[in-house]
Structure formats: C-alpha cells, structure tokens
Amino acid sequence: PSYETLSQVEVGLDKLRDKKTLICWGGADFCFNDHFYKEWQHRFPAAESHYFPDASHYLLEDALDKVMSRINPFLSSCYG
16 A cells, blocks of 8 residues: 555655765664665665664664764764
8 A cells, every 4th residue: 555655755765866865774674674775875875874784673772872873973964
C-alpha cells in the first residue's frame, strides 16, 4: 500500500542531490542492508557518510553516542 508514496519520494530525492547531506548507516540492519547504503552513496556522492558496522535498524538505540558525535559537528558546519 505504500508503493506509490515511496515512488514519489524516490522521484523527489534528486532535488536533494546538491544539499549538504549526512548519511549514518547501521551495518547490521536487517531491513536496509549494505546494498541500500551503497545506493544512498551513489545518489548523494558528496554526502558525508559514516558506517557503523555493529549498529542495526535502530541506529540511534545501538550507537547513539557515536552517531551524535557525527551529527553535532555536521549541523554546526551547516548552521554554525
């Protein structure tokens, strides 16, 4: 039932290509595996990417401190 919505989101992603982007990815995600991570890197080649091999689908629950150590400087560089 969400296919149409996801298709619309996918079409709109290109509008974000030139925006400053941070990708934080859990390497042990049971749903969105490394194939999806590589796709995000492909779609946003200038993005700052961080891979957390032991974190899963619930990235912030699994690696909050590590992720926040990336988010805070990223936001400071955008809005600092």
